[in-house]
Amino acid sequence: MFEWLTTDPLNGIIITITFFISVIIGRYLRKKRAAHGSKGKLVDPRIKILFLFILIISITLMEHWYFPIGITVICTLFALKSKILQNFSRKMIFPVILAFFIVVIQGLTYGTNKIYYGIPLYAEGLDSGLLIFARVTAAASLAILLLSNTPENEITETMRWYRVPGTMLDISSLMSRYIKAFSAEAKKMKWAQESRGGFSKRSGFSDKMHDVASITGALITRALVRAELVYRAMLSRGWKHDRSFTSHQPLNHNDLLMGFVFTSGIMILLGIDRML
Structure with a gap:
């Protein structure tokens, strides 16, 4: 960006100032939009x-x-x-x-x-x-x-606020994040097996079950290895299983009123169901 100053100083200065002004405005708008989004949560x-x-x-x-x-x-x-x-x-x-x-x-x-x-x-x-x-x-x-x-992080931190054991939350969070990665890995392994003659139409039931078992065993092994690597990487970056990254504000009167209204409505609906 600054090399424009050496060829055309006036044009370079204008472009550089415009660039920084747009960056500042964009950052301000992002913060304003984020603040508006947080206030807009009913x-x-x-x-x-x-x-x-x-x-x-x-x-x-x-x-x-x-x-x-x-x-x-x-x-x-x-x-x-x-x-x-x-x-x-x-x-x-x-x-x-x-x-x-x-x-x-x-x-x-x-x-x-x-x-x-x-x-x-x-x-x-x-x-x-x-x-x-x-x-x-x-x-x-x-x-x-x-x-x-x-968002997933809001659900996890909310469950942590409800005193759900941190180990369960960490396991569920990691499972939800890496299940797609394992699914993609399983598809790649199945394609590789098919390219080597596996899952052929001429194969019998026992041969197909052998192919499935081999893919499953290899996938479990890779999952264990990747889990160990991810765990070590998280520890090296200061991760702790009992650490909360979100500070929850106390529930205000509107939230308490909303919770009371929801609970009352559910109880009324259940009472109507029992009376019918």
């Missing part, structure tokens, strides 16, 4: 975690399926409004499949009154399975929506 992360915990417990106690389904619909609408519907839907696939599997098992094994929909099913099992399906999808949608709209 709900404190600690209240979010408390609300999530109490609501999930209440969902497991509900006796009617339409309240959990309504919660799932509301979470889907929030995801649509937040423009994360695609990510939200992709993460909901596994809980929905698991809940549907529970419905099938309950319908085939639980109850006394048989009904026939092509195959014999139990009416009590279907009712129980649908209720469990509604509970699972509602709880999963709440957790996914919270995790999608709250």
